[in-house]
Amino acid sequence: MQEVVRIHGVAHGGQGVGRGEGPDADPRVWLVDGALPGERVAAARLREAKQMIRGEALEILEPAPTRVTPPCPHASVCGGCSWQHVDPAAQIELKREIVNGQLRHLDVEVRRAVASPKVLGYRRRARLHYSKESGALNLGFRRSRSHAIVDLDRCPVLDEPLNHAIAKVRALVDFLPAVGEIVGLSDGARAILGLPGVPPSEAIDAVIRETVLDEVLVGVALRGRRQRHSVGVTSMAIDGGGGTIAMAAGPFVFTQAQAEQNELLVRHVIEAARPRDKKVLELFAGAGNFTRALARNAAGVWALDDSRESISYLRLLAEEWQLPINAKHGKAENLLPKLARGAQGYDVAVLDPPRRGLGSRGCKALAKVVGERIVYVSCDPATLARDLRALVDSGFRISDVSIFDFMPMTPDIEVVATLEAV
Ligand SMILES: C[S@@+](CC[C@H](N)C(=O)[O-])C[C@H]1O[C@@H](n2cnc3c(N)ncnc32)[C@H](O)[C@@H]1O
The missing domain is CATH 2.40.50.140 (Nucleic acid-binding proteins)
Structure with a gap:
């Protein structure tokens, strides 16, 4: 009806x-x-x-x-982008409305809204799904509200190296399990892929070297049954623009979805955090996206992430550039109560959690250990609103909210809230 x-x-x-x-x-x-x-x-x-x-x-x-008419021919079925029908010029204002709606109880509004420089071909990191049907690969994103996969020969939001790499991976169909995922990372010129659940063997190694790798798809990392194997180059230096040192990353660690917007985001986070000569606590640090810039003039950055691989990239970065970074592997929810009970304090905290946020208990503990300022980077305005409430109730005031659109054609948005101790 x-x-x-x-x-x-x-x-x-x-x-x-x-x-x-x-x-x-x-x-x-x-x-x-x-x-x-x-x-x-x-x-x-x-x-x-x-x-x-x-x-x-x-x-x-x-x-x-x-x-508008969706630019992607798969828009009516593919669940990868749900805003292909929205004029790209209008998307940032709709996102501002979403964030303002979520934050209305806190009496704050978005001050700065940064639209994406590109609306198509922007995405340099992707996770695609596959299933095998009659010996061929069904490879792409899931249908909206379904587990079925929409087979894509190319995806207009992915950058060219990723589209190239994904087309080439079809040659590996005989080595892949019945269903799985492919992760990819591009530096704008070259791409590398990660195949979780695919055990290494001499046969797959040979096919990758002989028919899959080329000057654009430069490496494939295999992970299967506790075995890890790299064919070609499987980590790359990314995001070295705007006076920031490049960071190394591979397809299995978190990286922001596009390089251009990330340069602006990192600059904003550093301006908001004002780390000069400060003791900085960074939670959810990943492979060091903000850490590398915070540590340029902070007294020290104590950085935490629960991905061992991200922390090893971060330690290499600290060593190579002689930065004052103490990188630890662990879970923020375990660390914060211990910090709150101890005597150790920090001037500034930067955090960038996954969608679920930090949680009210974590925020209360965080407020106890930070003396001056908190910069909270969030990809979910609803959990951000919950966490900001806990921080405000624990003695902080929100001084700025800015949004950065990393994912045009979707309603996803990155929000940065800056809070000062009162
Ligand atoms: C949104 S990413 C941000 C990474 C980094 N700030 C960046 O800009 O690339 C979230 C990070 O949190 C890490 N993470 C997820 N759950 C965690 C937890 N419970 N404790 C600590 N780190 C966690 C992930 O490994 C991931 O690197």
Whole structure:
């Protein structure tokens, strides 16, 4: 059954928020996939909750001026990007609206919104899924709301080296398990791939060397049954622009989705943190994206991450550039209560957790050990709002919120909140 819904806002997940039209309309709020603020759509229900109906737009009865024809031919089925139908110029303002909506209870608004320099061909890191069917590889992103994989010969948001690498990996079909994932990293000119769950063997090594590697796809890292094996070059120096030293990374460690925006993000984080001569605590440091710049003039950076591989890259970076970095492997939620009980304090903290955030308990402990300033980088405005509430309740005030769009064509957004001790 179709119902007419008038859309007036945008939800955290990118769906249109609206109300049913007509005298018999259901009074609950609708969250509609594929609908934009200002539109009238015919929607079908997908799921219902006490106060909300989750639906999808079947027909756009009155389109918004921000609606465009999706540039990607797979947009109607692929779950990789849910905003292909949104004018790229309008995306940053919709993201600002999402973040302001999540932070409204904290009485703060986004001050600076930095749009992505590129809207297609920007993505230098990707995780794709595959399954084997009749001896061929079904390789791409999952369909929206499904586990099925949309087979892609190329993806318009990935950069050229990644598209090239992903096309070449099809030659390895006979060595791959029935289902799996492929991770890729590019430096803009060359790409490397990681194949988790694929054990090394002489046969796969030979095929990779003879038919897969070339001047663009320069390495494949295999991980299977506790065995690790690299064919070709499997780590690369990335993001050395704007006066920042390059960092080494491989396909299995976290790196930001695009290089251009990352240069601006790192600069913003350093300006916000003001680390000169300060004792800095960095949580969720990864392979050292912010650490390398913080440590240039901090008294010292104590950096933590729970990926052993990221921490080894970070230690190499510290050694090579003689930076005052103490890089530790561990979990933030285990470390913080210990720090809060001890006498050790820090002037500044920088943290960049995954989507789940730090959590209220972690934030309360963090507030106890930081004397001046916290810079919180988040990829989920909802968990950020929860954590900011805990930090504000623990004696900090939010002095700035800025957003950086790393993922055009999706509702994803990076938010940086700066807090000062009061
Ligand atoms: C969003 S990434 C940020 C990495 C880095 N700041 C960057 O810009 O590349 C989050 C990082 O948190 C790490 N991580 C995830 N859970 C963690 C935990 N419980 N404790 C410490 N680090 C964790 C991951 O390994 C990953 O490197």
